[in-house]
Amino acid sequence: MELNGNQTATDVNQTKPIRCIVKLGGAAITCKNELEKINEENLEIVSTQLRQALLSSDKVVGMDWSKRPGISDIACNVAGFRDKLRVDSTNFIVVHGGGSFGHFQASNSGVHKGGLQQPLVKAGFVATRISVTTLNLEIVRALAREGIPSVGMSPFSCGWSTSGGNLPVADLSVVAKTIKSGFVPVLHGDAVLDDVQGCTILSGDVIMRHLAAYMKPDYVVFLTDVLGVYSHPPTEPNAVLLREIAVGEDGSWSITKPTLQHMNNQVEITVAAHDTTGGMVTKISEAAMIAKLGIDVYIVKAASSHSVKALSGELREKIPDDWLGTVIHFSREEVQ
Amino acid sequence: MELNGNQTATDVNQTKPIRCIVKLGGAAITCKNELEKINEENLEIVSTQLRQALLSSDKVVGMDWSKRPGISDIACNVAGFRDKLRVDSTNFIVVHGGGSFGHFQASNSGVHKGGLQQPLVKAGFVATRISVTTLNLEIVRALAREGIPSVGMSPFSCGWSTSGGNLPVADLSVVAKTIKSGFVPVLHGDAVLDDVQGCTILSGDVIMRHLAAYMKPDYVVFLTDVLGVYSHPPTEPNAVLLREIAVGEDGSWSITKPTLQHMNNQVEITVAAHDTTGGMVTKISEAAMIAKLGIDVYIVKAASSHSVKALSGELREKIPDDWLGTVIHFSREEVQ
Structure with missing residues (x-):
């Protein structure tokens, strides 16, 4: 840019x-x-x-003072x-x-x-x-x-x-x-x-x-319609939610959680197949480029209890075991 | 600017x-x-x-391919x-x-x-x-x-x-x-x-x-809800449509058509009164500033036969006697 x-x-x-x-x-x-x-x-x-x-603030005061269908007045709570x-x-x-x-x-x-x-x-x-x-x-x-x-x-x-x-x-x-x-x-x-x-x-x-x-x-959140990034398209029985992806200084990335044997190679293949329908490769590579800058990225299901946690920033301290989603973060250690 | x-x-x-x-x-x-x-x-x-x-071109090929209420398909004439x-x-x-x-x-x-x-x-x-x-x-x-x-x-x-x-x-x-x-x-x-x-x-x-x-x-058109600029608010019985206003190099303006005695002074007063409801003084002064640049300005009733003539630019050659609207143009001659 x-x-x-x-x-x-x-x-x-x-x-x-x-x-x-x-x-x-x-x-x-x-x-x-x-x-x-x-x-x-x-x-x-x-x-x-x-x-x-x-x-x-917790107080909601609406800012859309447009006419609603069927109602001639405008809802505007000036008070x-x-x-x-x-x-x-x-x-x-x-x-x-x-x-x-x-x-x-x-x-x-x-x-x-x-x-x-x-x-x-x-x-x-x-x-x-x-x-x-x-x-x-x-x-x-x-x-x-x-x-x-x-x-x-x-x-x-x-x-x-x-x-x-x-x-x-x-x-x-x-x-x-x-x-x-x-x-x-x-x-x-x-x-x-x-x-x-x-x-x-x-x-x-x-x-x-x-x-x-x-x-x-400080951080970036992608709200999607699935829980996060999967090893395979989420409709497939062997699909595993990738909880944590580490991105190295050279932009390479590796799955650090869950630690499944040979997972990395499998994902590289199946993610590409997934791309034709879900655009996951684009999303991961854009997210990886953000993480490379040292900015934590959360990919999480919109409108879920998990998305609230990602949006509030509380995951930056510690990611609870019951949190479902994908974290992509920068890692200075060499990524395999 | x-x-x-x-x-x-x-x-x-x-x-x-x-x-x-x-x-x-x-x-x-x-x-x-x-x-x-x-x-x-x-x-x-x-x-x-x-x-x-x-x-x-005279051929209409619509470019709004949005869904219409009650119709699930999108109207898009690709052919x-x-x-x-x-x-x-x-x-x-x-x-x-x-x-x-x-x-x-x-x-x-x-x-x-x-x-x-x-x-x-x-x-x-x-x-x-x-x-x-x-x-x-x-x-x-x-x-x-x-x-x-x-x-x-x-x-x-x-x-x-x-x-x-x-x-x-x-x-x-x-x-x-x-x-x-x-x-x-x-x-x-x-x-x-x-x-x-x-x-x-x-x-x-x-x-x-x-x-x-x-x-x-080349020219500027203001489409309004009245025929043009009037001497008085158009609802008043003595209101006269001002057909032509000349703007001098110093930004001063004068009504050149119709040529009514003492019209100028009268307008200066009544236009100001009109402003509280119609914003005509703002419109005239903005239009006068455009005309001062040598650009013809037409103030004309929207969706009328007069507005077509103004939009096409044909008024730049000659303004027909039956055209209703206000032309504001630059005049090198001293404006009284």
């Missing part, structure tokens, strides 16, 4: 360090098998958990804010994937392959952005209803662009300024312009890596 | 000049007296007129795009106001006055952004349904901020790049950060002036 000319280290390195960056996996907050359908139940639990784990003596402290970032939003539009037009001179690709770019920003707005609203001061920020509007599908040129000063002002930026996978091929899709996982690299959060 | 350090004149001054910047007035596209309600009929006509006047041989040429920008979106949230919390350390202002900022981005998304979708390759861009996400409510620091390179890539940026009045008071409201009219100053369009 390149920083813009006018961006200084001070812009990005906040006085107050970023506590955490949370990825809401598309599969966890949308209904995978139904086009453009939000998993309302999960999204509500996730929003509540984010408030409980990451806001300093509730008068009672509030101070603004809650916030220092985290939310990134979400698309799930059942955007995927149809992008894959039917080939936005990821570029070629804006083709009418279909150009239309697909427009349609993809409409779909993913619709989801973004709904997530911002769900977080705001929980009293989280969330503000939607589209990577496209932030001026982030890629070059040959790689290395986004991403000016992080706006994100940094937004956090400094006390808001929670809510970013998302988006269709963006590309210097070489015209356009592409910038995934939420790539955004996570770049944000982590430059904002240096 | 200040340009960012990395922004060069080439970024802003496109090889292809911007044809026009269109403001969709909040009152013209929303229902003024009902909270968060879009004037669907007007918005559809406005979108059609924009396509007819500003796209090179329609295969038939299309080339991408339509576009070089215009759309800016819209809030109308019945955002106003309630902003005025009930005092976002325009700043003070983010107050919980109510902070919540109002979040609520205002949710409301105005909801409207933005619906406008982008309406334009996309007409085959206009529209992309929503929130001033907040673009990193635009103000200083003491004035002089936005607005990096226009993303807007310029978006146009260069063949898209129609759709911007809007937004809640933004302010260097002095923490936050404020950046109005669509101020955005219009700044875009015009730096993008140098």
Whole structure:
């Protein structure tokens, strides 16, 4: 990632360090098998958990003062804010994937392959952005209803662009300024312009890596629809949940818990097979790159008791035996 | 307005000049007296007129491939795009106001006055952004349904901020790049950060002036809910539609058509009174500042036969006697 000319280290390195960056996996907050359908139940639990784990206040004062269907008035508890003596402290970032939003539009037009001179690709770019920003707005609203001061920020509007599908040129000063002002930026996978091929899709996982690299959060949480990273696709009988993965200085990684014989080699093969459906290899490699920076990464099932523990940061002290999820951390020792 | 350090004149001054910047007035596209309600009929006509006047193609191939309520499938005419041989040429920008979106949230919390350390202002900022981005998304979708390759861009996400409510620091390179890539940026009045008071409201009219100053369009159109600028509030019996206003080099302006005796003085008084309800003084002064740059400004009723003529640019040659609206143009001659 390149920083813009006018961006200084001070812009990005906040006085107050970023506590955490949370990825809401598309599969966890949308209904995978139904086009453009939000998993309302999960999204509500996730929003509540984010408030409980990451806001300093327990009092919920909703910030989505939009008209509800069938009700002509707007729900706005002005008195509730008068009672509030101070603004809650916030220092985290939310990134979400698309799930059942955007995927149809992008894959039917080939936005990821570029070629804006083709009418279909150009239309697909427009349609993809409409779909993913619709989801973004709904997530911002769900977080705001929980009293989280969330503000939607589209990577496209932030001026982030890629070059040959790689290395986004991403000016992080706006994100940094937004956090400094006390808001929670809510970013998302988006269709963006590309210097070489015209356009592409910038995934939420790539955004996570770049944000982590430059904002240096204390820890990073990926909320998914399964318990964590498995040795085999979780539907298979021999699938084992990988509890701990260590990443070395050279980026190589190895499973340190559970310690099963020959596990490492097996995983390298089966994870690759898994990738066609679940994108686990991408997720592990992006997560490993974050862990390499010395930032602990937790991959955990959204809306579970395990995700609360990951979000609160308490796992950084000690990981309880009954905690289910995958921790990916940096290890100075040589990784086999 | 200040340009960012990395922004060069080439970024802003496109090889292809911007044809026009269109403001969709909040009152013209929303229902003024009902909270968060879009004037669907007007918005559809406005979108059609924009396509007819500003796209090179007459063929409509919809670009909003979102799920419609009650229908599980997505309407995506891929074949329609295969038939299309080339991408339509576009070089215009759309800016819209809030109308019945955002106003309630902003005025009930005092976002325009700043003070983010107050919980109510902070919540109002979040609520205002949710409301105005909801409207933005619906406008982008309406334009996309007409085959206009529209992309929503929130001033907040673009990193635009103000200083003491004035002089936005607005990096226009993303807007310029978006146009260069063949898209129609759709911007809007937004809640933004302010260097002095923490936050404020950046109005669509101020955005219009700044875009015009730096993008140098051939002409600018303000679509409103009345025929144009009147001598008195249009509901009053003595109200006269001002057909032509000339702006001098020093920014002073005078009514050149109709030529009514003592009209000038009368207007200066009554326009000020009108301002409390319609914001006409702001509109005229912003429009006058655009005209001072040598850019013709048309203030015209949205979704009328008069607005088509203004949007197409044909008024630049000659203004027909039966055209109803207000033209504001630069005049080198001394303005009385």
